[in-house]
Structure formats: C-alpha cells, structure tokens
Amino acid sequence: MRIQLIAATLTLAVAGAANLAAAQGVDPRPPNNPEQKSASAGQTDAPENKSSVAFDVVTVAEGLVNPWSLAFLPGGKMLVTERPGRLRVLGADGKLSAPVTGLPAVDARGQGGLLDVVLDPGFAKNSLIYWSYAEPKEGQTGVNNTAVARGKFVDDAAAPRVEDMQVIYHQRPSLNSPLHFGSRLIFGRDGTLFVTQGDRSITEGRMQAQKLESGIGKVVRINTDGSIPKDNPFVGKEGVLPEIWSFGHRNIQSATLHPTTGELWEVEHGTRGGDEINIARKGKDYGWPTIAYGIEYRGGPITGGLTQQAGMEQPLYYWDPIIGPSGMTFYTGSLFPAWKGNLFIGGHGTSDLVRLVLDGEKVIGEERLLKDLQPKPERIRDVRTGPDGALYVVTDGATARILKLIPKK
Numbered sequence: 001m002r003i004q005l006i007a008a009t010l011t012l013a014v015a016g017a018a019n020l021a022a023a024q025g026v027d028p029r030p031p032n033n034p035e036q037k038s039a040s041a042g043q044t045d046a047p048e049n050k051s052s053v054a055f056d057v058v059t060v061a062e063g064l065v066n067p068w069s070l071a072f073l074p075g076g077k078m079l080v081t082e083r084p085g086r087l088r089v090l091g092a093d094g095k096l097s098a099p100v101t102g103l104p105a106v107d108a109r110g111q112g113g114l115l116d117v118v119l120d121p122g123f124a125k126n127s128l129i130y131w132s133y134a135e136p137k138e139g140q141t142g143v144n145n146t147a148v149a150r151g152k153f154v155d156d157a158a159a160p161r162v163e164d165m166q167v168i169y170h171q172r173p174s175l176n177s178p179l180h181f182g183s184r185l186i187f188g189r190d191g192t193l194f195v196t197q198g199d200r201s202i203t204e205g206r207m208q209a210q211k212l213e214s215g216i217g218k219v220v221r222i223n224t225d226g227s228i229p230k231d232n233p234f235v236g237k238e239g240v241l242p243e244i245w246s247f248g249h250r251n252i253q254s255a256t257l258h259p260t261t262g263e264l265w266e267v268e269h270g271t272r273g274g275d276e277i278n279i280a281r282k283g284k285d286y287g288w289p290t291i292a293y294g295i296e297y298r299g300g301p302i303t304g305g306l307t308q309q310a311g312m313e314q315p316l317y318y319w320d321p322i323i324g325p326s327g328m329t330f331y332t333g334s335l336f337p338a339w340k341g342n343l344f345i346g347g348h349g350t351s352d353l354v355r356l357v358l359d360g361e362k363v364i365g366e367e368r369l370l371k372d373l374q375p376k377p378e379r380i381r382d383v384r385t386g387p388d389g390a391l392y393v394v395t396d397g398a399t400a401r402i403l404k405l406i407p408k409k
Contacts, residue, residue, distance in 0.1 A: 039307065042363065076092030080117075144175070146182060233283030326380065380393055
C-alpha cells in the first residue's frame, strides 16, 4: 500500500510539473505583468509546438548597416534598405551595389531612417517601387513624420537609381520624436496600399491614437498615386482624415496579408507584456492607449489599467513577456511542407524567429527558432517568404546579415 501511495504521489507530481510547463508556454522568462488576465482562453502563452523541421541557415549577404526590409526583384536580385538612408541592390551572387540614387533625405535618428520597400504589383511593366521613411520637417529641427514615396527603379549595374521620385503620403501631424514610425507597406489584393504607423512614443502622439483628425497611431490606406480610395471607412466624414483605415494602434512594425482571406494581419509593439497580433479591419478601434495589456516601460499600469472595453477590439494573441516584434510572413512556399500556413514573426527584442501554428484566427502553438544562431543570436528586423520557397531573415545591427532558411541537406 505504501509503495502504491508513493507511486501515485510521484505520478501526480510529474503530471503537475508537465501541466505547469504547458501553462508557462514556450517562453521560460517570468511575465512582465503577472497580475493581468487575458480576455479569452488561448489569447496568450500557447503551448510549445516543435515541428522538428531540419533546416540550414545560409548567409546571403553581410556587412549591412541596420537593414530594415527587403523586396525580391526578378532574376534573383533583391532591394535592401538600410536605416541610415541607403537603398542597395543585392545581386544573385550576393554582392551589394553602390547606394541607389534619387531618394529623398531621411531623419535617421533613433528608430527613424529609410524603412520598408515594396514593388508595385505591376512592377514587371512599370518598374515602380515604394518605400517608407522618417521624413524631416523642413525648417523645424527634430520634427518629422512617417512618409511614403515612389519612383521608377532603374537597375543599372554601374549606377542604380530611382527616377521620377514622388512623395505620395505624409503622416500628419509631424512631431518632435525619433521613435515609433511604424512603416510597413502592404499592398491589398485590390491594389491599394496599406501604411502602418506608430504613436511616436511621446504623450502628445499617444493621446492622438484615438483621435480621427490625426494620422498618429493609425493604419492608413491609399491608392498608388497617394489619392484616397472612395471606400475607405471615414471618407466624407467631417473632421476625420479620409486616409484612415483603422485606429488605436501603438507601433506596427510587422504586417502581411493572410494568404487565404486577404485580410491585413499585423503585430504591434506593446508596452512590457503587451505585444499583440491584430487583424486590422475597416474602421475598427484597437484600443491604444485606452486599453492595453502590459505595463509601462518605466513601470506601473498603462492609462487606466484597462485591458477590455466595449467597442474596442481585443488582440487575437499577445505576448507576456514581450518579443519586440518586427517583420512577419505567412509561409506559403513549398520547401517546408510542415510549415505551410504558419505565421513567422521576427523577435527583434528576443533575437529569435517566432513560428505560430494557427487554427483559423486562433494561435494554438508556438515555437522559437534561431536561438542558437551562429556565431551568436542576432536581433531580427524582417522575415519574408522568398519566391524560391526559402524563408529569408533580415538581422539588425551595425554589421548585420541577410539569412535564408533552406531544408537541411
């Protein structure tokens, strides 16, 4: 009898430890805000889901200075942005071009600089590219805003350049801050362009995220020439900026289209314990700064200490502790069948690649990759599915790299 009791006690102890490990999710660090409670089951701390996919990490390019984004050109080339203000062509041979000329000046302080770059859906015919950047306000020291420009890319090996440059979007108002520019550019299936933005990380900007006469803390939607789509949610409403698509956002540095639904999925930097995934839907309010998960970076509750309020959207998923998200893609390639439909997000704060398994709009599993990246883990700025089916990762730093994940040989 005594032996049976001991065995039963040990069995319960092992089961309890397993349950505790599952409850803690994939991240062993303590939560940033242990007091907060999620609004629904499964909204955070998804169980670990190891795919056991064997892959090699290949260095495609190195020696980049704070790269932020890449875009795939025909013929195996890429465009790569560097925050100090350089756009480079990366050849199929791994060699970097001289900086592309014809771009406007950028404010490269803090989180600013040259940020995202995308090709026009009709690039094969019109050669147009679009890029986002921190635009300095002429005559006002330190004042800036998110902006989007476009131009015709001329792939001249000796002198790559952009011609007929045109700024098609200026965030308004401009503010004196070097932070929270957002800046992902995503083309919708209808050819309109989504521009993600931030709250500029100062009180003046934060409090404008709920104000519809301001572009701060908003996702905006424009046509490729900068004009406003007629079916935007606030077109024709007095005192409201017609370019606004959704509002109440903190700082969106990750965005991509869902491969099936075509909806805009985004991940935004929260405060400590509040990085979150949302589907940015037409006219919806995502709550910042009225509601939020997490705590202030300097400590203490966020405005009001509220995580839920009627009329404001809940995140599909949030991280506590935070990952510092930047870049995201749904894997749609064929090299890794086990990853098909998984969502990959760059862990800029944790130096890992986050893989999420989804059931519709619900996160049901999480895995952290590249934790053992050699020679040492690097902060991840962007992640893309390549036309060759490889998964491309842009690291961040003064001597950063572009990597690609391919099946292990």
